[in-house]
Amino acid sequence: MSALRQAIALSLAFLVLLTIGGLLLDDVITEEFRAETEAALREEYQRISDRLTRTGRFPDQIVTAEVFSDSGVGYAVLRADGKVLGPVLRGAFDRPGFDILEGEQLFQPEALETLDRIFELIEDEAEEDDISSDQPGQNPGTARQLGFDVEFDSDADLGWRIYSGAVLDGRLLVYAPGVSAFGADLTGVILIFVIILSLPALVIGLIFGIRAQRRLNRIGAGFDRIADGNLDLRLAPRVIRDDIDELAARIDGATERLQASMRQMSDFSANIAHDLRTPLTRLRLHLDQAEDAEDQAAHREAAIAQMDDIIAIFGAIQRIARMQSQRRRDGFAPVELAAVVEQVHEIYEAVAQDAGQELSCRVSDADTINADRSLIMQLLANLIENAIRHAGEGASIAIDLSGRRLSVTDTGPGIPEAERSRVLDPLYRLDRSRNTAGAGLGLAMVKAIADLHEAELALMSGPDQRGLRVEVRFPEG
Amino acid sequence: MRILLLEDDPEIGTWTVKGLMAAGHVVDWIENGREALLAATTRDYDVLIFDRMTPDLDGLSALKTLRSARIATPLILLTALGAVEDRVEGLEAGADDYLSKPFAMSELLARITALGRRGRAEAAEMTTRLFHRGLELDLLSQTCTCNGQTVLLNPKEFRLLEVLMRSKGRIQTRAMLLERVWDINFDPATSVVETHMSRLRNKIEKPFGTEFIKTVRGSGYMFLD
Numbered sequence: 001m002s003a004l005r006q007a008i009a010l011s012l013a014f015l016v017l018l019t020i021g022g023l024l025l026d027d028v029i030t031e032e033f034r035a036e037t038e039a040a041l042r043e044e045y046q047r048i049s050d051r052l053t054r055t056g057r058f059p060d061q062i063v064t065a066e067v068f069s070d071s072g073v074g075y076a077v078l079r080a081d082g083k084v085l086g087p088v089l090r091g092a093f094d095r096p097g098f099d100i101l102e103g104e105q106l107f108q109p110e111a112l113e114t115l116d117r118i119f120e121l122i123e124d125e126a127e128e129d130d131i132s133s134d135q136p137g138q139n140p141g142t143a144r145q146l147g148f149d150v151e152f153d154s155d156a157d158l159g160w161r162i163y164s165g166a167v168l169d170g171r172l173l174v175y176a177p178g179v180s181a182f183g184a185d186l187t188g189v190i191l192i193f194v195i196i197l198s199l200p201a202l203v204i205g206l207i208f209g210i211r212a213q214r215r216l217n218r219i220g221a222g223f224d225r226i227a228d229g230n231l232d233l234r235l236a237p238r239v240i241r242d243d244i245d246e247l248a249a250r251i252d253g254a255t256e257r258l259q260a261s262m263r264q265m266s267d268f269s270a271n272i273a274h275d276l277r278t279p280l281t282r283l284r285l286h287l288d289q290a291e292d293a294e295d296q297a298a299h300r301e302a303a304i305a306q307m308d309d310i311i312a313i314f315g316a317i318q319r320i321a322r323m324q325s326q327r328r329r330d331g332f333a334p335v336e337l338a339a340v341v342e343q344v345h346e347i348y349e350a351v352a353q354d355a356g357q358e359l360s361c362r363v364s365d366a367d368t369i370n371a372d373r374s375l376i377m378q379l380l381a382n383l384i385e386n387a388i389r390h391a392g393e394g395a396s397i398a399i400d401l402s403g404r405r406l407s408v409t410d411t412g413p414g415i416p417e418a419e420r421s422r423v424l425d426p427l428y429r430l431d432r433s434r435n436t437a438g439a440g441l442g443l444a445m446v447k448a449i450a451d452l453h454e455a456e457l458a459l460m461s462g463p464d465q466r467g468l469r470v471e472v473r474f475p476e477g
Numbered sequence: 478m479r480i481l482l483l484e485d486d487p488e489i490g491t492w493t494v495k496g497l498m499a500a501g502h503v504v505d506w507i508e509n510g511r512e513a514l515l516a517a518t519t520r521d522y523d524v525l526i527f528d529r530m531t532p533d534l535d536g537l538s539a540l541k542t543l544r545s546a547r548i549a550t551p552l553i554l555l556t557a558l559g560a561v562e563d564r565v566e567g568l569e570a571g572a573d574d575y576l577s578k579p580f581a582m583s584e585l586l587a588r589i590t591a592l593g594r595r596g597r598a599e600a601a602e603m604t605t606r607l608f609h610r611g612l613e614l615d616l617l618s619q620t621c622t623c624n625g626q627t628v629l630l631n632p633k634e635f636r637l638l639e640v641l642m643r644s645k646g647r648i649q650t651r652a653m654l655l656e657r658v659w660d661i662n663f664d665p666a667t668s669v670v671e672t673h674m675s676r677l678r679n680k681i682e683k684p685f686g687t688e689f690i691k692t693v694r695g696s697g698y699m700f701l702d
Contacts, residue, residue: 301695311579312664319663346633347659351672378663385666442666 003216007209011201015194022190034161037176038098041163044073045174049167052077058170061085073176080169087111093164093171100159106175215244223251231259272317279309316441323375323448335373337474338366341401344380348388356393359384363401369474371453379449382442383408383470391467407471414468420459446470478523478593482506483513483539484555485531489578493526496582502589510534517543522550523593526585529556529567537570544571551592553585564662583696587648607642609700612681612689614639623685633658634677641690646702648693674698 052058058077076086078093092106103112164173222235236249283306290299345361352359380399387397391412400407415423424447450457456473480497484490485508497504505520507513510531517525517539525543527536534542540552554572556563567575574588607614611624619635621628630638637658641649651670655661659669674690682688691699 304695315577315664343660346631347661347669347673348667350676351667351669354668354672374660374662377661381661381663381665388667 003212004206004209007205007212008202011198011205014201015198018197019190019194022194026190037161038163040073041098041161041174041176044075044176045163045165045172048075048174049165049172052167052172056168058085058168073174075172075174077167078171078173086173087114088173088175092162093173096165096171097163099162099164101162103160106160106162212244219244219248219251226251226255231255231262276310276313279306279313282306283310313441316445320441320445320448323452332370332372334368335371335376336366336368337376337401337404337406338363340373340376340380341366341399341406344377344384345399348381348384352384352388352397355388357388357391358396359388359399360396361399361401365403366401367404367474369404369453371474375449375452379446379472380406380408382446386442386470387412387468395467404474404476405471406474407469409462409467409469411462411467414461414466415459423459424457443470446472478502478589479521480504480589481513481517481520481522481525483510483525483527483531483536484508485528493582493585496586497589500586508532510536510539514539514542517550518546518548524589525550525552526589527552527554527572529554529563537567540567540572541570553588553592555580581650581696583648583693584650584652587650587653587697590647591644591649591653607639609642609645610687610689611685612642612687614642621681623681623687626684628680628684630677630680633673634680637673637677638681641698641700645700648697648699650697653697 058079074086076084076088076092078084078090082090084090084093087108087110088106089108092101103115107115160175160177162173162175164171166172219235222233226233233255234252236252237245240246240249283303286299286303286306290296290303341361341363345359349359384397384399387395387408387410391397391410395411397408397410400409423443447457450472454475456471456475458471458473460469460471461467462469480502482490482493482497482504484493484506487508490506490508494504494506505516505522507516508531511533513527513531513536514534527540529536531539536554540554543550543552551573552571553574553576554567555576555578556567557578563577564575573592576585576588605616607616613622614635615621616639619632621630621635621638637654640654640657649657652664654670655665658673661669674692678690682690689701691701693699
């Protein structure tokens with residue numbers, strides 16, 4: 001269930017981050033707003049105090065309904081005789097400097113009522129604004145009295161920020177709506193956002209998680225069946241879209257190779273059993289006859305020769321198996337192909353001549369490749385020996401090296417097209433060569449060596465559709 | 478020669494000891510790697526023959542221990558694994574030669590003789606001229622003369638003759654010649670050695686009516702002393 005868990009975890013992490021981000025934003029905005037309000041209060045206080053100082057006396061009256069000035073800040077005065085001008089309670093003047101007060105602590109009851117009415121009006125207007133925001137409000141006066149266009153809930157607990165100090169022989173107090181109202185509101189908004197976002201985030205996360213999980217489960221189940229021996233099974237979809245498909249395709253590739261080598265292995269075992277019977281039967285025969293024959297020495301020698309054949313077959317099988325099982329490329333070093341070709345040509349030219357054949361060699365633009373020198377030598381030697389053995393007297397054999405392409409062509413009877421891929425299998429032999437020496441391992445060895453070097457091996461007809469041409473193309477780089 | 482044989486299989490051991498003694502060698506046969514290591518460090522041998530897989534301590538580890546103790550007695554490693562990598566591993570560990578099972582007694586004897594003489598032959602390696610009964614090889618100019626007449630040999634024929642002359646009087650098996658002359662570590666299915674040998678003999682023996690090289694049936698070739 002890891003994909004599902006991951007999706008849920010990711011969704012939750014996203015939500016947590018969103019919440020933290022929202023709270024931080026809230027904090028920053030609140031702080032900013034508070035500073036701004038305080039600055040406005042201080043400025044207004046200074047302005048009014050200057051004006052009062054200039055006139056030298058307090059005004060006779062401050063209208064209660066005029067809660068706010070144009071700047072969004074209202075003010076009240078406490079005269080020396082103890083009379084309050086403005087809609088404010090007497091107690092609000094007690095502390096000098098900044099303070100935060102509830103509406104009930106700051107305003108006289110009738111002023112509070114007026115305020116509530118104003119807020120109701122603002123709310124109505126805000127609703128209408130929502131419908132036609134371009135049109136100016138129905139009660140522009142009232143709205144403008146507030147001085148700013150932030151909407152807020154009238155039920156919200158309004159904290160008021162005040163600033164008071166001594167002016168003339170009395171005290172001056174300025175007030176403005178505090179930030180706590182907006183702060184509370186913003187937190188609420190963020191909370192709502194988080195809740196609204198969390199549901200789709202979780203749902204989308206779940207959908208992706210479940211889909212990924214299902215595909216992984218399918219691959220897992222398929223893999224179990226492959227492990228149980230069902231090597232025909234393929235897991236990848238036709239179109240590769242993402243990493244999971246890629247993984248499935250890789251598993252398919254591995255299964256295919258496994259299937260191929262399993263098939264080869266079982267063919268191989270059957271062939272070994274079949275082909276070893278011949279030399280073993282001959283060996284038995286010689287040992288049987290040696291007992292009472294006059295030419296004991298001859299039988300003994302023949303038996304040893306048969307035994308050597310069997311040992312050679314086993315040796316070759318062992319080498320092929322090792323090459324196939326542990327793809328050891330540790331011993332690889334730069335090998336000059338031209339030098340190998342020259343050396344092998346030198347070795348076999350005389351051998352071919354003695355068999356009544358001609359071995360020629362052509363090298364052009366030869367490359368140096370990363371390879372196991374002795375194995376490359378064996379590959380080429382096997383191809384040439386194969387040609388010498390099967391091409392017949394009078395045939396000509398040509399080694400051709402051009403760049404990274406190495407080929408051996410003979411003018412012998414060739415191999416029928418249908419059997420060309422099979423002759424690369426260990427111990428496979430054409431019917432007509434059943435009676436010639438050899439165990440059918442030469443080409444299989446060539447194949448194993450080519451595979452180890454990741455070289456391409458191709459069998460084709462020679463020039464004029466006669467004979468056999470075996471081509472080995474070593475990879476670049 | 479004094480030979481130490483490390484081999485845990487009783488049948489192969491008996492057969493090997495018998496073959497070596499028949500050839501005139503003195504053999505100590507030990508079946509356990511640890512004891513063989515002890516014997517090799519405390520007693521004096523001309524050649525050591527170690528099987529790779531032995532109880533207590535395997536032959537390869539015993540060999541490595543010997544070499545790290547700076548004991549340089551020539552050693553032949555025997556093994557049931559014949560792949561090239563095993564060969565390389567054995568030789569890198571300090572073996573002087575390598576023989577995969579099953580092997581012919583003649584092959585083992587030839588290799589032991591070659592190894593036993595190596596110490597003494599080392600000085601002769603420096604020579605630039607090989608000479609025997611009118612046949613002369615100049616290793617610097619790569620020329621061959623017989624009774625003063627120049628014989629044209631191709632490089633591989635020259636090398637073949639050089640190897641044979643250096644091991645005068647000792648058998649060189651087919652496998653040894655393939656390794657030393659042609660650098661081939663596998664068993665070719667065609668008669669590579671025979672072909673080249675007959676060509677060489679046609680050049681140095683036929684025209685002069687002398688027999689230099691003897692074919693040892695079932696074993697290999699020998700340059701007559």
